[in-house]
Amino acid sequence: MNKLKTPVWLLVTVFFSAVTYTKAQKANPEAPVEQYLQDSVRVQKIFSNISIPFDISMNDIEKQINGTLTGLIYEDNSYTDDGNDNFKCKVWKRSNILITAGTNDVFDFTVPIKVWAEKGIGAFGLMKYIPIEFEMNLKFSTRFTIRPDWAVQTFTTPNGYEWVTKPKINIGFDVPIDFIVGKIIDNNHSKFAKSIDDAVAKNLTIKPYVIQAWNAASQPYQVSEEYRTWVKITPLEIYMTPLITAGRNVRSALGLKAYTETIMGEHPNNPLPVNNIPNLKLVSNIPNDFQVGLMSDVPFSEAALVAKKMFIGKTYDFKDGKYKIEITDLDIYGSNEFLVIKTDIKGSLKGTVYIKGIPVYSPVKKSIVLTNTQFDIKTRNILAKAAAWLLEGKMVKMIEDEYGMPVDELITYAKQNVESAMNSEYKKGVKLSGKIESVLPDKVYLTPSSIVAVVLAKGKVELKVDGL
Structure with a gap:
């Protein structure tokens, strides 16, 4: 009967394997407590500047002025004022006021008028008052400004005139008196200018339109329906550049200094509309450095799946x-x-x-990676007694070096969503226009369901409001 002969080397291997198995240490430390610093992510408020450019056509300015100045625009009911000039008059706007030229914030315009007047003519205490009617075009230059309280203010000065029909009196034959009336017009031209300034101050304001822009900017807008992400702007201050002319348009820009923040979750509460706004600050230029936090949301289940593909089945040797x-x-x-x-x-x-480990966003790897990676303290305590060789750090370092969750695609997607939201009409008559120019890492947050990487996106944003 032949006996099965087993090689000595195989017996030795089985023996040592059995010894090794029986000597394998066991580790079952208490797990680190699962808890989160916040239930959802609301990115820290960031200062931003939002430009609100506006163009006003001179046709619109003419329309505003013509709507303000109608009918009788000046009257003098006294013969004895202005040094007993023996002159009364009433001045009506004859047709629409026309802006003829503009340079920066100064405009030249023409006011077509119709004049009824009575001029006293006589000598030695005998005075005859003769009514006259004539038409002329008064010319002015005016400088527009917006006061800190948002009132529109004009500084109007005379700029000559031209006759349409010259004044004359009939004393059996026509006697031109344009040289006399012209002198009176010269003396009263500045009064006409003041009448225009008073009418503008009383009737023109841009404050309601700015309040409209302020309230429109304050409404949260959604940048990702899938990830339930919102951007909220909280205006703080408002600036304005000087008015300038370009062709038949007047241009300026408002600037909002505001907080911007990104919120995940349900629709944020809409702020109550304001009825008042801070005083205007006049500046030479408007900064336009918009910043917003972009979020990449990686569920823990997905993060674990990535880690399993990287590490399950991997063997580490020590000593x-x-x-x-x-x-x-x-x-x-x-x-x-x-x-x-x-x-x-x-x-x-x-x-x-x-x-x-502490998760951070690595712009080099374009991934969420771990830093300060280590065994949990309760695991370390057990390993110090059962398997001190594992504490040499080889396994931990390899996990820190290799582990990473790519989020570049998600960040690119978030960037595209924000830019899409920027360039759309998110409320009737309110349009955002902008572009993200750079993306910089910010923070990584842990919520009960996911890992949220936040990057700081910088760019330029304009807010356009119809009618402003």
Whole structure:
């Protein structure tokens, strides 16, 4: 009967394997508590400047002025004022006022008028008052300004005149008196100018339109329906540049200094509309540096799936191969600011260990990576007694070096969503126009359901409001 002969080397291998198996240490430390610093992410408020350019056509200015100045625009009911000039008159606007030229904030315009007047003519205490009627075009130059209280203010000065029909009196034959009336017009021209300024001050204001822009800018707008992400702007101050002319248009820009913040979750509460706004600050130029936080939301289930593909089945050896462990499963959750990787292992050590690190966004890898990675303190305490060789850091360092969740595609998607929202009419008559120019890493947050990477997007944004 032949006996089965087993090679000595195989017996030795089985023996040592059995010894190794029986000597495998077990690790079952208490898990780090799962808790989160916030339920949802609301990115810290960031200062931004939003430009609100506006063009006003001179046709619109003419329309405003003509709507303000109608009918009788001046009257003098006394013969004895202005040094007993023996002159009364009434002045009506004959047709529409026309703006003829503009340079920066100064405009030249013509006021067509019809005049009824009575001029006293006589000598030696005998005076005859003769009514006259004539038409002329008064010319003015005016400078527009907006006061800090948002009132429109004009400074109008005479700029000559031209006759349409010259004044004359009939004393059996026509006697031209344009040289006499012209002198009176010269003396009263500045009064006409003041009448225009008074009418503008009383009737023109842009404050209601600015309040409209302020309230429109304050409404949260959605930048991602899928990730329930909103951008909210909170205006703080408002600026304005001097008026300038360009062709038949008048241009300026308002600037909002505001907080911008990004919010995930339900629609943020709409702020109550304001009825008043801060005083205007006049500046030479409007800064236009818009900033907003872009979010990439990675669910823990997805983050764990990425980690499993990277590490399950991977074997680590220690002490020149004396000890070996293999990762068999893992899970991921948050513990305050730390991301915890619950790792099941077998080999020279069997059981569960907990590795934790602080997640950050790496612009080089364009991924969420771990920093300050280490075994949890309760895991370290057990390993110090059962498997001190595992504390040499090789496994932890490899996980820190290799682990990363690519979020560049999500950030690009968020950037596209914000730009799309910027360039749309998100409320009737209110349009945003802008572009994101750079993206810089900011912070990573842990919520009960996900890892949220935030990057700071910088660019330029304009807000356009119909009618402003």
